[in-house]
Amino acid sequence: MVSKEDIMYIADIAKLNISTDELDSAIEKFTQLLKFVDKIKEVDTENVEPTYQVNDDTYILKDYEGNATLTREEVLQNTKEQKYGYFKIMKVVE
Amino acid sequence: MDITSLKAWEMKEKILNKEISSRELLEAHIKKIEEVEPEINAFITLNKEEALKEAERIDEKIKNNEELGLLAGLPIGIKDNIATKNLRTTCASKILENFIPPYNATVIEKIKANDGIVIGKTNLDEFAMGGSTETSYFGPTKNPINKNMVPGGSSGGSAAAVGANEVPLALGTDTGGSVRQPASFCGVVGLKPTYGMISRYGVIPMANTLDQVGVFGRDVKDALLMLNAVTGYDMKDSTSSKKSDLPISIDLNERINYLEGMTVAIPKEYIELGPSNKEVQAQFDNALKVFENSGAKIEIVSLPHLEYALETYYIIMSCEVSSNMSRYDGIRFGHRAEEYNTLDELYKNTRTEGFGEEVKRRIMVGTYALSKGLAEESYKKALKVRTLIKQDFDRVFANHDIILSLASPILPYEFNSVINDPIEMYKADLYTVPVNLAGLCSMSVPMGTVDGLPVGLQIIGDRFKDANVIKAGLGYERAVL
Numbered sequence: 073m074v075s076k077e078d079i080m081y082i083a084d085i086a087k088l089n090i091s092t093d094e095l096d097s098a099i100e101k102f103t104q105l106l107k108f109v110d111k112i113k114e115v116d117t118e119n120v121e122p123t124y125q126v127n128d129d130t131y132i133l134k135d136y137e138g139n140a141t142l143t144r145e146e147v148l149q150n151t152k153e154q155k156y157g158y159f160k161i162m163k164v165v166e
Numbered sequence: 167m168d169i170t171s172l173k174a175w176e177m178k179e180k181i182l183n184k185e186i187s188s189r190e191l192l193e194a195h196i197k198k199i200e201e202v203e204p205e206i207n208a209f210i211t212l213n214k215e216e217a218l219k220e221a222e223r224i225d226e227k228i229k230n231n232e233e234l235g236l237l238a239g240l241p242i243g244i245k246d247n248i249a250t251k252n253l254r255t256t257c258a259s260k261i262l263e264n265f266i267p268p269y270n271a272t273v274i275e276k277i278k279a280n281d282g283i284v285i286g287k288t289n290l291d292e293f294a295m296g297g298s299t300e301t302s303y304f305g306p307t308k309n310p311i312n313k314n315m316v317p318g319g320s321s322g323g324s325a326a327a328v329g330a331n332e333v334p335l336a337l338g339t340d341t342g343g344s345v346r347q348p349a350s351f352c353g354v355v356g357l358k359p360t361y362g363m364i365s366r367y368g369v370i371p372m373a374n375t376l377d378q379v380g381v382f383g384r385d386v387k388d389a390l391l392m393l394n395a396v397t398g399y400d401m402k403d404s405t406s407s408k409k410s411d412l413p414i415s416i417d418l419n420e421r422i423n424y425l426e427g428m429t430v431a432i433p434k435e436y437i438e439l440g441p442s443n444k445e446v447q448a449q450f451d452n453a454l455k456v457f458e459n460s461g462a463k464i465e466i467v468s469l470p471h472l473e474y475a476l477e478t479y480y481i482i483m484s485c486e487v488s489s490n491m492s493r494y495d496g497i498r499f500g501h502r503a504e505e506y507n508t509l510d511e512l513y514k515n516t517r518t519e520g521f522g523e524e525v526k527r528r529i530m531v532g533t534y535a536l537s538k539g540l541a542e543e544s545y546k547k548a549l550k551v552r553t554l555i556k557q558d559f560d561r562v563f564a565n566h567d568i569i570l571s572l573a574s575p576i577l578p579y580e581f582n583s584v585i586n587d588p589i590e591m592y593k594a595d596l597y598t599v600p601v602n603l604a605g606l607c608s609m610s611v612p613m614g615t616v617d618g619l620p621v622g623l624q625i626i627g628d629r630f631k632d633a634n635v636i637k638a639g640l641g642y643e644r645a646v647l
Contacts, residue, residue, distance in 0.1 A: 078534075086488065086533040087495075087513040088526055098530055105484070105531050108477035109544045115474055115551050122549030123556055125375060126605030127362045127407050127629065134401060146268035150499035159497055162509045 074102040170198045174334035174388040178238045184228065188221040188239025192283060195241045199286075199332045205313060208327040210246045210304050211254045212286040217241065220283045227281070236395045237282030243327040243336035246287035247294055248379070249368035250274055253284070257370055258302035259292045261494050261501045261520030271368025272403065273337060273379055273396045280395040285333055289323030292522045294344055294372045295487070296320050297594070298579075301524050306581060311353055311620060315578035318348030321380070325352040328382045335392045336382040341372050342479055343574075343598025345380030346610040350573035350622025353612045355639070357381050357389040360629045361605035362407030365400030373486035374405070376479075376602040386611060386639035390414065393632070409630045416636060424641035425460035428634075431467040431566040439596065441575035445616040450572055453613045453623045456645045457570070457638075465566065469558040472600060474551050476592060479599040481535055481548040487525075488532025494520060556604040563628035568638045571597055573610035573622030597624060607632040611639045613646070 079098045083090040090098065125131060144157050153160040169177070169191065180186045196214055203209060224239040244250060247257045249267035251274070256262045270278075277284065291301040299307045299322025307322045309315040310330035317326040321338025325348035328336050338345040340358035349356025358380040371377055381392035394413045400406045432454070441447050458464055496502035496516030503515035521529070535544040562569060576594050601608045606629055610622035623642065627635035 079530075082530055082534045082537065085537075086529050087492075087510075087517050088521075088529065089514050089518040090530075098527070101527055101531050102534055105481070105535055105544070108480055109535075109540070109547070111477045112474050112481070112547055112551050113543065115471070115547075115554065117547065117550035117554070120550045120553050122546060123552040124549060125405070126556065127405070127409075129407055129409065131404050134404075142268050149268055150265055151497065152502045161497055162512065164509055 074099050074106070078102070168331070169194045170331040172334070173384045174240055175391055177240055177334055178391070181228070181238050182234065188224040188228070188283070189218065191239060192217055192221040192241050192285070195285060195333060202310070202330050202332060205308060206310055206326055206330050206332070207305055207307050208288055208323040208330065208332055209243070209286040210256055210258060210289050210323070213253055213284055216253070217283050217285050224281050224283070235280030235282070236391060237277060237280040240282055240335060241285040241333050242277060242282045243286060243288045243324050243333040244274070244284055245290055245321050245324050245336070245338045247290060247339060247370040248273060248337060249370065250284060250287065253287065255287065255370070256303070257293045258290045258304055259521065259525070260303045261517070263303065263501060265499055267368070269368065272365035272400045274368065276396045276398070282395060288321070288327055288336060291320035291322070291524070293370070293491070293525050294320040294339055294341060295524050295528055297343070297347060299323060299348075300581060301522055303522065309352060309578050312578065312618065314580055315619065316351065316581060318351030318574070318578065320344040321382070322348045324382050325349050325354055325356065328352070328354045328384060334384065335388060337392070337396070338380050338382060339369060340378055340380045340602065341376045342483065342595060342602050345382070346573045346598055346608060346622065346624060347594070349382060349610040350620065351578040353620030355383050355386055355389045355609065355611055357393060357609040357635070358601070358607065359393060359397065359632050360607040362405055363397050363410040363607070363630070363632065365398070365403040365406045367400055367402040371490045373483045374490070375486065376483060378602070386609070386636060386643050387418065389609065390416065390636050407630070414633050414636060416633060416640070423460055424637040425457055425462045425645065428457070428462040428568065428638060428641070429566045430457055430462045430464045431562050431569045432464060433469045433472065433569060433571065434466050435469055435472045436571045436597070437466070439593065441572060443575070443577065443616065446572065446575060446577065446621055449614045449616060449621045450623065453642065454570065456642060460641060460645050467562050467566070469562065469600070471551065471554045471558050472596070475555055475600040475603060476596055478548045478551045478555065479595070479603055481544050482552065484528050484532035485536050485545045486532070487528045488536060491521070491525065491529050496520075552603050555600060559600070559604045559606060559628070563631070567627070567631075567634045569626040571624045571626070573597065573624040577616060577619040577621070601626055605629055607635050609635050609639050611642060
């Protein structure tokens with residue numbers, strides 16, 4: 073059973089505000105997810121490896137080499153606030 | 167003659183024969199866009215000025231008898247979740263409404279290197295999450311076949327732009343059917359190649375292990391042209407495969423019957439499921455007869471874990487979505503809320519204002535599925551079931567060249583309708599999502615109409631056997647035309 077507290081907690085860690093009228097729809101979606109989890113429980117996966125990746129020749133580490141990278145101006149061109157060539161955020165430590 | 171109604175390869179021939187210039191071709195398309203766009207709304211952003219400069223550059227090459235790349239001055243539509251340098255890229259979301267990428271996706275570099283012209287950015291469901299292009303922050307796209315109907319999604323803008331002759335070719339992305347289903351709805355060809363065939367560098371991710379760039383064209387030959395221009399291993403994408411480096415080379419001699427001796431599998435699970443519309447089923451049965459009469463061998467097979475495909479997909483997709491969407495923090499790029507007192511409020515207000523309902527729902531569900539206590543029985547378990555689904559397909563492809571099914575069991579529907587009918591939507595996805603779970607290649611090819619609305623035939627192939635899918639598509643097209 074999904075509770076309102078569960079929803080509020082998930083919204084908090086997902087960094088979303090949730091209004092009271094969105095709560096019911098969220099409970100419905102979470103309950104559906106639990107049904108899906110129940111459904112796949114039926115499948116015997118004893119000794120089955122998880123598939124993180126469908127191909128076997130990928131995720132190969134490459135040697136380090138210096139590549140062209142973005143300039144500081146390019147990196148900062150989409151931010152709202154910058155200072156001294158850095159992203160500016162609010163003070164987070166006292 | 168309206169030049170914009172030609173196939174891409176026909177346009178290319180005319181450019182190479184110097185019957186038309188790239189600029190003339192581009193201007194004809196811009197005129198078409200201006201004519202139909204107020205109604206269709208396939209594009210979010212147009213790139214007219216840059217495109218005209220590019221066309222002039224290509225015409226200069228032609229004048230100097232320089233060799234042209236594969237795309238030879240053809241105008242191309244790009245789904246707006248693919249990064250284009252200095253050209254706004256929104257993902258059809260408020261949160262990226264003003265985002266100007268400082269770099270090009272690898273596919274864009276490849277299009278440019280092949281002398282293709284990016285004419286604009288096409289509409290989609292917000293962050294590619296949807297199947298009707300109705301969740302776009304920039305308003306829905308209309309189906310050019312019938313403007314009361316949705317074009318499908320999430321690559322609805324690309325499919326509609328090709329269908330409405332606004333572009334001959336377009337790129338989309340396909341996480342669970344987002345190229346094949348809109349292709350089916352708009353009566354065009356849509357091909358999702360094998361996972362790892364096309365670089366995802368610069369393709370804004372929705373669910374990394376399922377996402378793949380796909381191509382749209384008016385016929386299979388067009389799709390092959392577009393595919394060969396963008397495939398290939400890319401060092402910048404660790405999931406791209408070296409197996410993608412060889413161009414798909416197919417002898418296009420008109421006399422070849424590609425279907426002769428082809429082994430075709432029909433999953434019994436799809437026969438049992440069947441579309442509720444019997445006329446849609448009749449179209450599929452007719453297509454099967456075409457394969458049979460052309461010498462293909464058809465066999466019924468079983469994919470026993472197909473019945474768990476949707477649940478597995480839904481869990482894995484939501485988990486990957488929730489992780490991917492965490493980058494939208496309002497700090498480095500994208501929308502930022504006006505009002506906040508703490509950093510936490512900045513994040514929360516920004517994300518709450520910036521994301522639409524469907525995106526927020528999927529973030530919430532994915533975060534929940536990955537939360538402590540649930541991750542093992544949801545995400546981890548789904549990854550194991552994914553292995554079994556993949557093995558089901560591997561068994562079939564050990565003895566068969568292709569699998570045939572419907573691309574969508576439902577016809578294009580009216581706006582604000584099926585989105586409220588989760589069961590029909592759910593069934594519809596069952597035809598497309600297993601392909602992404604197993605990383606296979608698949609194409610939707612038009613196979614006629616029901617009530618004036620197009621129906622697509624889905625041709626599925628094994629990983630890196632994209633050539634089989636294309637041959638089957640070419641063979642089918644030749645047999646019915």
